Amino acid sequence: MSDVDVTGLSSEPGLKRADRVRLLAQPLAVLVVVGAVLVWAFARETDEIEAESIQAGVLLTKTWEHLLITVVVTAIVVGVAVPLGAMLTRRWAKPVAPVFLGIANIGQAAPALGVLVLFFLWTGWEGLWAAALPIAFYSLLPVLRNTIVGIQSVDPSLVDAARGIGMSPRSVLLRVEMPLALPMVLAGIRTSLVLAVGTATLAFFVNGGGLGxxxxxxxxxxxxxxLVVGAVLAVGLALVVDWLGALAEQLLGPKGLG
Amino acid sequence: MTLFDYIADRWDRLALQSWLHVSEVVQSTLLAAVLGVLIGVAVYRSPVGSAVATGLASTILTIPSFALLGLLIPVFGLGPTPAVVALVLYALLPITRNTIVGLAGVDPAVTDAAKGIGMGRLAVLTRVELRLAWPAILAGMRVATQMLMGIAVIAAYAKGPGLGGEVFSGLTRAGSANATNQALAGTLGVVVLALLLEGVYFFIARFTVSRGIRG
Structure with missing residues (x-):
């Protein structure tokens, strides 16, 4: 059975064209829709309750909180999953690799909201970290899996050649395996980013703020x-973050590949 | 009260919510499968159409589920309707994309042979192409189902049916005796049901994939 990643941001060659269309159309659509909704929201007669939320300061604060959660989550995910994934591909770690992948799998199979709520109930924490830590656990899997698969699919003869010219295991990893695995890792990070920015709309359940x-x-x-202003801003932010991820994939991938 | 006591005590309600959760997800997946396959069949021969369909479906999937649900509340009100609409939209992407990939991957020599023995366009599609693409379509449905299990929890915010209700009342009753048990029962219930459905898909694949292409 063909395996399909959940976010739909694939790198299957046949669908490259769809990705290119999105790269152009997505930011334009976001600009138009978010712009139109904001103009509509500010132009209409607002009652007192609406005016408390629909004002530039509040909208900017909520967007900033949302972005902050996303950035913190991504930093945690990249900081944990990339080194962990690289470590798990070393020969001595072979036996424990399935254990970690299993844990990460369960993390993602569990409903995001359930993970968030349980973390809150167990720790009693509130705010940014109460939201960021469970969301990071939830969105860890794509980066971990892609790092492992990316490194494992590096041509063994290249690794042999690198060893043959006298590179230390450390520089084989950093200068040969990691650069070649980079496109996979970046695709995983983009998937995690989208999961993080989406799940961050739930952060307010644990007083973490955000557009939710x-x-x-x-x-x-x-x-x-x-409601509509909040939801449209959240949608716009998610699409922009996804677009930045796509851009990063294009720009940061090693030049020798593709 | 331990988690087990709690589950035993509330078994009737949990069982009903589990049933509603699964039924909501399965019905949405089936509806999305019908729509997704129709869309896939309509566009798979045109590269531009395929690109637009997958591009749009990927964009829908990027939308945070809570935001989409919020946007659906003013339109559809509360209850099962906004939940099912959201679930169907999210399930569309994996199914549509896999239908397109599956149909595009059919060896042209096979369809030529089918035409050669006198099969019409419709017969080629239903008796050759779709059967060869079926494993991919089924894989798309499996991915969609797993994803919907989690999204259906969030749909309980708009009073959608299912185990999400347990998670939400665990949250609102934080601090009271059974709050954690309630959220835990809801979350674990979803994980267990997702695993069960995974098993069901395994058997569906075992019995419906054409014998000639079974691995």
Whole structure:
């Protein structure tokens, strides 16, 4: 059975064209839709409750909180998953690799909201870290798996050649294996980014802020305008983050490949 | 109260919620499969159409589920409707994409041979191409189902049915006696049900994939 990654941001050659179309169309669509909704939200008559949420300061704060969670999550994921993945491909770590992959698999199979809520109930923490840590656990798998698969699929003869010219195991990893695995790692990071920015809309459940809070406010106080502004900003932010990930994939991939 | 006592005590309600959760996810997957295969069949012969369909479907998948759900509330109100609409939209991508990849991967020599023995366009599609693409379509449905199991939890925010209700009431009742048990029962329930469905897919693949291409 063909294996398909969940986010749909694949690098299958046949679908490269779809990725190119998105690279152009996505930021334009975001600009138009977010711009239109903001103009609509600010131009219409707002009552007192709406005015409390629909103002530049609040929207910027919520967007910033959302972005901060995403950045912190990505930093944790990259900082943990890339070294861990590289370590698990070393010969001495072969027996324990499935254990770590299994744990990461369970992390992603569990519903994101459940992981978030359970972490909150167990630790009693609130705020940025209460949101960032469980979201990082939840979005760890793509980077871990892609790092391992990326390094394992490096042509063994290249590794042999590197050893043959006298490179130390460390420089074989850093100068040969990692650069060749980079496209896979970057694809994994992009997947994790999308998971992180999406799950960050749930951060407000544990007082972590973010754009989900506007959706919640609009829903609870029965102000659809606030809900729509929050949701559209969250959608726009997710698409922009995904677009930046795609751009990074294009720009940071090693020149010798592809 | 330990988790086991809790589950034993609330078994009736948990069983009902589990059933609703699975039924919601399975129905949404089936609906998305019908739509996804139709879209796939409509566009797989045109590179531009394939690119647009996969591009759009990927974009939908990038949208945070909570934000999409929020946008659906003013349109569809509360209850199962917004939940099912959101679930179907998210399930579309893996299924549509795999349908396109599966159909495009069919060896042209095989379809030529089918035409050569006098099969019409429809017969070639239904009796040759779709059967050869079926493992890929099924894999797409499997990925979609696994994803929907988690998204359906969030859909409980809009009063959608299923185990998400347990997670949410665990959250709102934080600090009270059974809050953690409740959230844990909901979360673990989803994981267990997802594993069970994975097993079901294994058997469906075993019995429905054409014998000639079974690995």
């Amino acid at each position: 809070e506007l959706v919640d406010t609009g829903y609870k106080l029965n102000r659809p305008a606030v």
